[in-house]
Amino acid sequence: MAGAGGGSNDVQWCFSQVKGAIDDDVAEADIISTVEFNHSGELLATGDKGGRVVIFQQEQETKGQPHSRGEYNVYSTFQSHEPEFDYLKSLEIEEKINKIRWLPQKNAAQFLLSTNDKTIKLWKISERDKRPEGYNLKEEDGRYRDPSTVTTLRVPVFRPMDLMVEASPRRVFANAHTYHINSISVNSDYETYLSADDLRINLWHLEITDRSFNIVDIKPANMEELTEVITAAEFHPNQCNTLVYSSSKGTIRLCDMRAAALCDKHSKLFEEPEDPSNRSFFSEIISSISDVKFSHNGRYMMTRDYLSVKIWDLNMENRPVETYQVHEYLRSKLCSLYENDCIFDKFECCWNGNDSVVMTGSYNNFFRMFERGHRRDLTLEASRESSKPRAVLKPRKVCAGGKRKKDEISVDSLDFNKKILHTAWHPQDNIIAVATTNNLYIFQDKMN
Amino acid sequence: MSEEVEETKTPEEASTEEQKPEMDDKVISPEKAQEAELKARYPNLGSKPGGSDLLRKRLQKGQKYFDSGDYNMAKAKMKNKQLPTAAAEKTEITGDHIPTPQDLPQRKTSLVASKLAG
Numbered sequence: 001m002a003g004a005g006g007g008s009n010d011v012q013w014c015f016s017q018v019k020g021a022i023d024d025d026v027a028e029a030d031i032i033s034t035v036e037f038n039h040s041g042e043l044l045a046t047g048d049k050g051g052r053v054v055i056f057q058q059e060q061e062t063k064g065q066p067h068s069r070g071e072y073n074v075y076s077t078f079q080s081h082e083p084e085f086d087y088l089k090s091l092e093i094e095e096k097i098n099k100i101r102w103l104p105q106k107n108a109a110q111f112l113l114s115t116n117d118k119t120i121k122l123w124k125i126s127e128r129d130k131r132p133e134g135y136n137l138k139e140e141d142g143r144y145r146d147p148s149t150v151t152t153l154r155v156p157v158f159r160p161m162d163l164m165v166e167a168s169p170r171r172v173f174a175n176a177h178t179y180h181i182n183s184i185s186v187n188s189d190y191e192t193y194l195s196a197d198d199l200r201i202n203l204w205h206l207e208i209t210d211r212s213f214n215i216v217d218i219k220p221a222n223m224e225e226l227t228e229v230i231t232a233a234e235f236h237p238n239q240c241n242t243l244v245y246s247s248s249k250g251t252i253r254l255c256d257m258r259a260a261a262l263c264d265k266h267s268k269l270f271e272e273p274e275d276p277s278n279r280s281f282f283s284e285i286i287s288s289i290s291d292v293k294f295s296h297n298g299r300y301m302m303t304r305d306y307l308s309v310k311i312w313d314l315n316m317e318n319r320p321v322e323t324y325q326v327h328e329y330l331r332s333k334l335c336s337l338y339e340n341d342c343i344f345d346k347f348e349c350c351w352n353g354n355d356s357v358v359m360t361g362s363y364n365n366f367f368r369m370f371e372r373g374h375r376r377d378l379t380l381e382a383s384r385e386s387s388k389p390r391a392v393l394k395p396r397k398v399c400a401g402g403k404r405k406k407d408e409i410s411v412d413s414l415d416f417n418k419k420i421l422h423t424a425w426h427p428q429d430n431i432i433a434v435a436t437t438n439n440l441y442i443f444q445d446k447m448n
Numbered sequence: 449m450s451e452e453v454e455e456t457k458t459p460e461e462a463s464t465e466e467q468k469p470e471m472d473d474k475v476i477s478p479e480k481a482q483e484a485e486l487k488a489r490y491p492n493l494g495s496k497p498g499g500s501d502l503l504r505k506r507l508q509k510g511q512k513y514f515d516s517g518d519y520n521m522a523k524a525k526m527k528n529k530q531l532p533t534a535a536a537e538k539t540e541i542t543g544d545h546i547p548t549p550q551d552l553p554q555r556k557t558s559l560v561a562s563k564l565a566g
Contacts, residue, residue, distance in 0.1 A: 048562060198506065331482070332479075334486075
């Protein structure tokens with residue numbers, strides 16, 4: 001596992017922290033729905049089904065603790081979205097936070113975009129560590145003084161106070177999506193961002209809330225002819241004109257905004273040809289791409305479908321350059337996974353800082369890492385049992401059939417209610433955030 | 449990686465041959481075997497799985513209510529179940545004069561805070 005550039009044996013993952021309640025009775029609102037590090041990795045944001053955002057901040061590294069990097073502690077928490085009712089359709093609009101994306105830091109404050117199914121909000125998170133004291137007309141508790149009792153004047157001064165972190169909504173980008181927003185992505189121009197729903201992608205300017213440009217529209221004239229939907233979209237990390245979007249049919253389209261105002265015609269179409277004799281009822285469902293992420297260097301993109309992770313070279317459209325099986329043993333369980341709807345679970349994926357390792361989640365609170373250069377893979381588990389401070393995580397193995405070795409887990413013992421859909425990797429260091437249903441685990445590499 | 453795939457195929461082949469002797473002798477992929485199982489359980493399942501029905505269901509996700517009254521009633525019922533009882537407010541300021549915004553205590557959030565922040 002390469003960190004700063006070492007070989008494959010360098011990284012041993014250790015438990016660092018776990019956030020959230022221990023009890024098994026999980027309220028729906030506590031289900032974590034998104035996890036995202038900011039650009040420096042100092043801040044880690046989570047969103048949940050109850051519309052709340054919690055931001056953790058990494059402690060400054062202290063000389064006294066050379067064996068671990070700073071811990072993440074709660075920095076700010078706020079209610080981002082509230083449930084709404086769509087009167088025209090008589091449908092509830094969930095407050096669940098689908099995605100959080102940080103803006104690059106420009107000044108002392110931090111900004112992030114959070115979105116539910118219909119509305120995107122720009123939040124400003126700022127610190128206040130001083131407050132003015134010594135007003136002439138106000139008492140310290142805020143009550144106004146009777147002006148006739150004022151006999152002398154003084155100049156108010158700023159005095160230090162306990163750090164207060166405030167979150168305030170600066171922009172609300174509403175009413176632009178008929179369907180459910182699945183992705184938001186900030187452009188490398190730091191001025192615009194895209195939001196994608198099932199059938200359309202819109203381009204916004206961060207300062208302007210009353211209009212957005214539609215850049216992709218795949219809605220057919222006759223809805224009976226609908227064959228695919230947009231599942232994820234992202235801007236290229238350094239080419240501000242380039243974006244990709246994935247579909248429920250397993251294809252990825254790359255669009256160049258310089259080519260036309262409406263990017264319905266793709267510039268590149270990435271699709272792996274399928275052997276028609278292998279086609280089954282499940283083929284299209286499991287080929288649906290649940291996440292697409294560009295590599296940090298912008299040369300590759302990674303897609304996640306139900307059973308695998310694929311890495312594509314942007315210069316080669318006809319097949320991925322690498323394919324990693326996440327949990328191939330589930331192929332013989334597709335019938336029951338269809339019945340319990342697990343086959344529709346949307347797993348995300350992420351790159352490490354230098355694009356040498358990719359990570360994605362699975363069931364039974366397992367998550368998988370694939371080391372690209374060395375073609376090695378690793379299965380780890382996020383569980384309370386392996387939650388002793390700095391305890392090294394033991395690799396896990398699933399036994400697909402035949403004789404089960406000691407320490408292996410058989411496919412039939414997997415808990416399909418324990419799914420890891422959201423994971424995030426620190427932009428520079430080997431620190432990962434893994435979300436189980438209602439807990440957030442933070443793991444770090446063992447520092448010697 | 450290849451070891452895993454082989455392990456998956458071997459027991460599946462074995463079970464296919466042993467448990468379902470009425471099937472063909474030729475090897476059926478695990479996926480196709482699963483498809484057969486599904487079709488056996490749900491014979492009315494349409495042959496176009498990724499087609500309009502599934503997508504349409506996806507596009508219209510979310511619970512449909514009869515009207516906004518129905519929605520608000522359902523929300524009220526849920527709130528009674530989930531919210532803990534609010535602590536009694538300290539009311540030193542109200543009662544003897546008309547309160548101004550500066551006098552009132554900070555507004556308490558009506559929704560429960562996230563357990564991740566606890």
